[in-house]
Amino acid sequence: MNAQFTTSSDGTELAFERLGDGPPVLVTGGALSTRAAGVPFARELAGLGLSGVVYDRRGRGDSGDTEPYAPVREGEDLAAVAAAVGAGGEESECFAFGMSSGGLVLLEAMAHAGAALSRIVLFEPPFTGAVGQLQDPVRVARLTELVSEGERAEAVTYFLSEIIGLPPQAVEGARQSPAWEEMKKIAHTLCYDTTLLGDSTLPEETLAAVRVPTLVLSSDASTPVLQDAARATAEALPNGEYRTLPGVFHQVPPEELAPVVQDFLMS
Known part of the structure; x- marks a missing residue:
């Protein structure tokens, strides 16, 4: 296309x-x-x-x-x-x-x-x-730190496990998927998504x-x-x-x- x-x-x-x-x-x-x-x-x-x-x-x-x-x-x-x-x-x-x-x-x-x-x-x-589940500023700060350090794989893994809350088997499935390399390429945009959401209220x-x-x-x-x-x-x-x-x-x-x-x- x-x-x-x-x-x-x-x-x-x-x-x-x-x-x-x-x-x-x-x-x-x-x-x-x-x-x-x-x-x-x-x-x-x-x-x-x-x-x-x-x-x-x-x-x-x-x-x-x-x-x-x-x-x-x-x-x-x-x-x-x-x-x-x-x-x-x-x-x-x-x-x-x-x-x-x-x-x-x-x-x-x-x-x-x-x-x-x-x-x-x-x-x-x-x-x-x-409904009571605020976005955690400590986790957002850690994600931002990983992105700023260029740790793209770690940033995506952290987002999926600690911010989204996926179980370990689902995170490992993502890491093994064909989409993993593309996810790493755009890891920096995770900070855009957390900024869009604010405190999630x-x-x-x-x-x-x-x-x-x-x-x-x-x-x-x-x-x-x-x-x-x-x-x-x-x-x-x-x-x-x-x-x-x-x-x-x-x-x-x-x-x-x-x-x-x-x-x-x-x-």
């Missing part, structure tokens, strides 16, 4: 691809993912009459990066990709889907970057502080500024904390709706997820 490029407001070059010919849905990935991770879901959307637009968040894949990092920059990135595929122009509607911390990018884009999106979908935005002013219809989804196999955080996010949004779907931990198969998303976006 050949990438197209657009430029964010701070000059950062962003790589994206569009699959399908229907109304665009910007697929925004979570931690440790490049645009490739969103391709199966984008293809499912394309088969349902939409088009899936996958892009590399700054610092990942074929996109550039510009210091210093700030959450609003990622919101501006998404707004730039939306504009590149016609949002606010010839396209009558443009939508977006945010996976995990990708959902936080969507909220930034809507509240602070003026993205021209008609409806959005968030999958398990990790505002676990809303609900950003009430940001949520209040997101007026478009928003569907917040979770998997029935995710932890109760993640499910409750998704529900709390929906309740805090002016036009939020919550649903849980059959899946595995922090994931629903693309073929099951896409019809639900399509139905909401086109309703």
Whole structure:
């Protein structure tokens, strides 16, 4: 697949691809993912009459990066990709889907970057502080230290085990997977995700500024904390709706997820 490029407001070059010919849905990935991770879901959307637009968040894949990092920059990135595929122009509607911390990018884009999106979908935005599980600043500091020292493998391992809380066998499975080398390449962006999340409490002013219809989804196999955080996010949004779907931990198969998303976006 050949990438197209657009430029964010701070000059950062962003790589994206569009699959399908229907109304665009910007697929925004979570931690440790490049645009490739969103391709199966984008293809499912394309088969349902939409088009899936996958892009590399700054610092990942074929996109550039510009210091210093700030959450609003990622919101501006998404707004730039939306504009590149016609949002606010010839396209009558443009939508977006945010996976995990990708959902936080969507909220930034809507509240602070003026993205021209008609409806959005968030999958398990990790505002676990809303239900009592705050992001641990000590662990975040240790992650930042590992990244600054160039210890990429250790940083990814620490993120998966100590911040996400995956069991040892799952972490070892990640280390043995074909995606491990790509994860190490973008380990520095883990600090971007923790910065986006803050202390993991609900950003009430940001949520209040997101007026478009928003569907917040979770998997029935995710932890109760993640499910409750998704529900709390929906309740805090002016036009939020919550649903849980059959899946595995922090994931629903693309073929099951896409019809639900399509139905909401086109309703």
